[in-house]
Amino acid sequence: MDKINRLAxxxxxxxxxxxxxxxxxxxxxxxxxxxxxxxxxxxxxxPEGKEMEKAxxxxxxxxxxxxxxxxxxxxxxxxxxxxxxxxxxxxxxxxPYQALSAS
Numbered sequence: 001m002d003k004i005n006r007l008a009x010x011x012x013x014x015x016x017x018x019x020x021x022x023x024x025x026x027x028x029x030x031x032x033x034x035x036x037x038x039x040x041x042x043x044x045x046x047p048e049g050k051e052m053e054k055a056x057x058x059x060x061x062x063x064x065x066x067x068x069x070x071x072x073x074x075x076x077x078x079x080x081x082x083x084x085x086x087x088x089x090x091x092x093x094x095x096p097y098q099a100l101s102a103s
Contacts (some may be wrong), residue, residue, distance in 0.1 A: 001054030003048060009072035012097040013038040016056060016067040019045060023078045024066040030081070034091065035099045038068075070094065 008014045011073045013031060015038045017024035024040075031038045043049040043065065045054075053064040061067055061077045070093050075081060084090040 001052060004055050004059075004067075005054055005072075007039075007041055008074070009071035010072060011039040013094065014069040015040045016052065016065055016069075017042050018065045021065050027066045027068060027078055027081055030085065031094070034094055036094050036097045037099065071098075 004016070007016075013036050015024065015028060015031070017028070017040050019042045026040065028040060043052045046052060056064045056067045059067070059074055061074075062075060062079075065076055066081075068077070068081050075084070075093075081090065084093070
């Protein structure tokens with residue numbers, strides 16, 4: 001869906017989420033702990049949410065949310081994000097989007 005691609009490419013880190021999803025919350029917390037402030041788009045609060053959910057599923061994710069995009073590219077859902085993090089591959093991908101620490 002064009003709307004998903006447009007929203008995903010407008011910001012460095014975008015999470016398509018549902019406001020009641022605990023896995024979405026966990027991924028969001030992970031990014032914040034890594035000093036990245038993702039743009040979170042709650043599809044359950046979007047009038048086009050059902051269509052967006054179907055479009056995300058067609059992209060090949062097991063569940064529609066969370067759907068994580070970095071630099072406009074679909075990374076995946078919780079399993080993919082956590083696997084990247086555990087392997088040490090996530091932080092280099094997020095480097096350009098990390099806030100500068102005050103330390």
